[in-house]
Amino acid sequence: MKVVQVCKYRNDTVEGVDLFEEVIRAAQGHDRSFYIFHGEAGNLGERLGCETVAFNFSKSDIKRIRPSAVLKVLRQLRRDKPDVIITHRMKPSVFVAWCALFLPGVRKISVVHNMGEFKRPRRRLFAKLLMRGWKFAACSEAVRQDMLLRGFTPDEVVAIPNSVNEKIVRDNLLDREQARRDLGVPVDAPRVIGTVGRMRPVKGHKYLIDAMRQMDNPPHVVVIGDGELLDEMREAAKQHGLADRLIFAGGRKNAYRYVSAFDAFIMPSLREGLPIAMLEAIAAGVPGYGTPVGGIPEILRDKRWLFEKESTEAVKTVLEYLGSATPEQLEETRREQYRIFDESFSIESYHARFRSLMEGGDGRL
CATH class of the missing domain: 3.40.50.2000 (Glycogen Phosphorylase B;)
Structure with a gap:
């Protein structure tokens, strides 16, 4: 498979035990790319053994979801031809949701890190209209329950608890x-x-x-x-x-x-x-x-x-x-x-559950 992970930034405060890194590590053995909207990739690609793409968007490009920035991401995705796209947090998910309109057949996974990620009504409406067919990986059962209360279905959301190595x-x-x-x-x-x-x-x-x-x-x-x-x-x-x-x-x-x-x-x-x-x-x-x-x-x-x-x-x-x-x-x-x-909370279980999602499973062991 070709797996693309999309993040707003590289977490430069921690190396080795960062969950952005651990999710893409779960796809080892597949062709992997790590997209970063803002800031540099640093030695991320070398450490993870995958391709990195740094778009160097301004904060305004990301906050306003500028069409020119979305188009740049779409062009890169068309070049990479992913089978799976994984997003972390809301802004990358919005970018990918617009791009996915032109990428039929790609599996989309959104990793939800916080309670109340979809508290705002407009976010729930956006998800209902443009994120149908996505899988949502909640970082805890509490976050999963929070999403179910906000109208997501049990088939859409699976709890994959955070882990550390x-x-x-x-x-x-x-x-x-x-x-x-x-x-x-x-x-x-x-x-x-x-x-x-x-x-x-x-x-x-x-x-x-x-x-x-x-x-x-x-x-x-x-x-x-x-x-x-x-x-x-x-x-x-x-x-x-x-x-x-x-x-x-x-x-x-x-x-x-x-x-x-x-x-x-x-x-x-x-x-x-x-x-x-x-x-x-x-x-x-x-x-x-x-x-x-x-x-x-x-x-x-x-x-x-x-x-x-x-x-x-x-x-x-x-x-x-x-x-x-x-x-x-x-x-x-x-x-x-x-x-x-x-x-x-073993890292082996964490990797196995994300691999299951990437390969079309339900993320459960």
Whole structure:
């Protein structure tokens, strides 16, 4: 087969465990091309062993779905003559939907990464009119259920849970002491709790500040991530006298490598699809705790590992537990969570299910 994957950009913050890359890896053995609308392809083609096409569209070309840009993609698709086209996120899907009007017989797969991707009525109308016959691969059962509630049919949508390559994660972890030094955490800190995620309101980082303000002796907490709230969160931690215990470390390329600094992982999110960062932590041997939103309960299947969202008191309670839990208690949680990861989130299963979709199957094992 000829398989073409279409993305808005190359994810240059992570290499090796990126899902854009893992989906196209699922098509190994077939002729593969990776289209990128904005930015450069870098060494992507060499790393994945496939052709790359960088269109170098402006952000305006993509936002406005300019006909000239759509025509450029159509011309490339006609040259490549794909049997399967895979899109990630909405804008590439819209481009391909218009192109597909002139490409009969091509299988189309849209990978849906977030809750509410089709919340807007005009998106649902567009999908109904121009994405008939597509298969939608939801990143979690929660995202699948969200799409079913919005009018998609069970035949259209299959849940293929996100995954990470455990070997890549473990092979690239930093030494624990080095990771702590790089993050600005005392190497000998008795307990370090960490999280990874963009500095946005939806990630719930403010509840860490609010909770730690109420604690007499909070554990060290590290937040890895860049974004709009970074400076504000750093200043708030400083104002409340938490700067030595609550560290907003900023963005890190291949952030999963720093998970070795943590004794436990916490995710106080308000909304999630199925968080890669949580899977990376568990693959690295770090027990995880999070809110029961989106696909998080599909990973954290024991209620003891979940805490109420948007609740300062709930975050305080879990931080107090993690600060005082014995190594044996944390190890028991780690073993149970790793068993779930191994059974349900292996990269081999992820690849097999996407291959099934590409080859005309239903994406189920």
